[in-house]
Amino acid sequence: MNRKRALPFALLLAGLMLAPPAASAAETLEERVIRLEKELAELKTLVGRKPSAPSPIAAAPAAPAAPAANPAPPTGIAVTTSSGVRAQLYGFARLDASYDTGQIYPGNIALWAQPENGADSDGEWNLTAGATRLGINLSGPDSENLKLSGNIELDFLGGGTENNLNPRLRHGYLKAYWPASDFSIIAGQTWDLVSSLIPFVDDPGMMWASGNIGTRHPQLRLTKGFAVGEKNRLEIAAAASRTIGEKNSLGIDTGKDADMPTVQGRIALSAPLSDSGKPATIAMSGHYGQEEWDSNKLNHHETIDSWSCNVELSIPLGRKFILAGEYFTGSNLDDYWGGVFQGVNAKGAKPEGIRSSGGWAALRYAYSPAVTISLGGGFDDPENGDLSGMENPRTFNRSLFAAYVNQLTPNFVFGLQLSKWDTGYLNTPDSDAVRAQSSMTYRF
Known part of the structure; x- marks a missing residue:
């Protein structure tokens, strides 16, 4: 035959x-x-x-894996289920290795420099495969007016021992999109609307606690797009998301105990500025939520607001350069990795939210389709007056970085990053450390 x-x-x-x-x-x-x-x-x-590329959200250069500086990953393995849903498997195995001249918290990723406590220049090595990721893109079956998609994605940064790490849900959502009206609904867990850009870093820590806020929450999101002129687009989005608070003295989650979910919103304008094919985007976003801090079992409590106002900007400078950055200000931002991960000061007569402001900026240069070089930095500056009475609180956190990413083959990516960390403390001397970090990623 x-x-x-x-x-x-x-x-x-x-x-x-x-x-x-x-x-x-x-x-x-x-x-x-x-x-x-x-x-x-x-x-x-x-x-x-020919296989199609993953959806933008699934392929986005999220924290522990390939950052925005990297070329797009290879297309995943696609099958069609008996119900007509197309499922595309993708992911990567990754090793991160780093050496720190001082102790950096938590170690496998970089967030801030630990207090020296008399141990000046106490270097550390870290090796982890926790950023290894596995995901499934879902799509269809579509109707004449409606397109369905979804994403389920896991990594292994959920704790456990270093050679027996716990899986962690990164994304788990469905999306219903009506192309004719440019309207969509997202239901499930995915990225927040606030400060939605991702810094051009290779370290899985994504500059959280040093200028970058926003993470992932369960949410119900509505998004509407509008054409503005021939080439410009305006997008307005709103979401109700889960509030994840701290445990109060009664052991109750203060976010779950609140009377309302957190409300998030974002408005963004995208417009081409050059022949690079990449639009410039300026956006404003924010959120408002509450935490209920019970003082006893008789429903005596304090309501602590959580809020932020944010500006983000992404500008292509010709075909090879992109300048991007964000600025935020707000209060009780630990659920969004702001305030150097400090949200509420519960040491006074009553709990009070910790105010903070900060941001980051970075420049990415595409040396070739496979090689990118990025430079940038960020800062997070809590209000010192809001930290009184706390045990050795962090008064500021700053970082500078230079990152190099090389896609040696469509499946093998090498990353190298050098970063400098400076962290201030209220009751002990400031601390600093330098981190040399590298990664090797095998994509499929």
């Missing part, structure tokens, strides 16, 4: 093997033949077509 004639039979055999359990007794022979022919056609389509 020649190859051309053998291929349909091989595909039919594969279809039989991948098909769901045997049809019910009510299925006629004709119906079974029609169903198998349909599955055969789908398998032929999968064999003959």
Whole structure:
């Protein structure tokens, strides 16, 4: 049997093997033949077509993996389920190695320099595979007016011992999109709306606690796009998200105990500024939520606001350079990695929110399609007056970085980053450290 004639039979055999359990007794022979022919056609389509790129959210250079500076990852492994949903498996195995001239918290990722406590220049090594990631992009089946998609993504930065790490849910959401009206609904866990840019760093810490705020929360999000002129686009989004508070003296989650979810919003304008093909974007975002701090079991409590106002800017400077940055100000921001991860001062007569402001800026240079070089820095500056009475609180945190990322092959990526960290403390001397960090990533 020649190859051309053998291929349909091989595909039919594969279809039989991948098909769901045997049809019910009510299925006629004709119906079974029609169903198998349909599955055969789908398998032929999968064999003959070029894979499509992952969805923007799934392929986004999120924290522990390939940052925005990296080229797009290879296309994942795609299959079609019996219900007609297309599932695309993707991910990578990654090793991060770093050496610190002083102690940096928590170690596997960089957030701030620890107090020296008399141990000046106490260097540390860190090796971890916790940023290894596994994800599934979901899409379809679509109707004439509605497009369905979703994403489920895990990594292994959820704690545990270094050689027995816990899985952690990064994303788990569905998206319903109506193209005709440029309107979408997202339900599940994904990135916050506030300060939505991602710094051009290779370190999995993403400059959290040193100028970058915003993480991932369970949420219900509505987004509406508007055409402004011929090439510009305005996007307005709002979300109700889960508030994750601290444990109060009664052991109650103060965010869950609040009377309302956190409300997030963002408005963004994108417009082309050059022939680079990449639009410039300016956006404003913010959030408001509450935490309920119970003082006893008689419902006596204090309500602590959590809020932020944020500005973000991304500007392509020709075809090879991108300048990006964010600025934030707000209060009780530990749930968003602001305030150097300090949200509420509960040591006074009553708990009070800690105010903070900060931001980051970075410049990325695309030396070639596979090589990028980035420079940048950030700062987070809590109000010192809000820290009184706390045990050795952090009064500021600053970082500078230089990152080099090389996609040696479509599947093998090497990253190198040098960063300087300076952290202030209210009751002990300021601390600083230099980190040399590298990564090796095998994508699929």
